Amino acid sequence: MTYQPVIPTTGLSGWKFLERTLAVQKNTHANSVTIQRDTDYFKEHIGKVDTAEQLVSDRRLLRIALGAFGLSDDIDSKFLVQKVLEEGTLDPSSLANKLSDSRYSEFAKAFGFGDFDTPRTKLSDFPQEIVQKYQSQTFEVAVGEQDDDMRLALNFSRGLPEIASSTSGNDTKWFQIMGTTALRAVFETALGLPSDFGSLDIDKQLETFKEKTERSFGTSNLKDLSDAASVNKIVETFLLRAQIKNQPVSQAGTIALSLLQSSRIY
DSSP states (O other): OOOOOOOOSSHHHHHHHHHHHHHHHHHHHHTSHHHHHHHHHHHHHGGGOOSHHHHHHOHHHHHHHHHTTTOGGGTTOHHHHHHHHHHOSSSTTSHHHHSSOTHHHHHHHHHOTTTOSSOGGGSTTHHHHHHHHHHHHHHHHHHHTTOHHHHHHHHHHHHHHHHHTSSSOHHHHHHHHHTSHHHHHHHHHHTTOOTTGGGSOHHHHHHHHHHHHHHHHSOOOTTGGGSHHHHHHHHHHHHHHHHHHHSOHHHHHHHHHHHHHHTTTO
16 A cells, blocks of 8 residues: 555645655655565666666566656656667767756666666665655655645755756756756746746747746856755745635735745745
């Protein structure tokens, strides 16, 4: 049986409850029968995998591997997954680097089939590395089944610091965020961007993201935005704006007033 997260209410109050209980809830989820069975299987068998072909041939291992990177929907796209893994990330023209979704390059880099003579599956700490990602991702999925805004907030709280900590330039990091659906959705909502924003030229999108983030949160430098206080400010703004969209007009006015009074959008 898989654990069902407890989220007693929506919006900001629901988020505050989830934050307070997050450690306990994630631990309970990780120790649930279904998750424990999956992770035990992965730990036992992944060290025997030498090639990308072997990984995609074991549906159970592949499900956990993809799930750890939020790519579970690709479970039946074996040819694509194998090609992404085999080509690796060192070559700028590899498939993982060409795909707009940065999760593919993270996935390929983590397993190392195309980047090293010996894949990372042979490292002693590799199973636990992937298991922790899988536990975190599946918990977020479980939260999303009850409240998708909460899932996006969790994903953002984890994902923004991960991208910000890389050695890439600030614009490259922004492009990574723009190519990651969940992170992009949080920024778009928090910044009040229109639904057709994604149809603009990619460089114009980057310029707009940076300008509006600077205006709303004081900086567009993602490293500076990755501390706990800044991440929380963006998440709370996202949740308040999401509530405005989802509430009746009479209640939306009250939420909008709270958003203005918080001064988070200035």
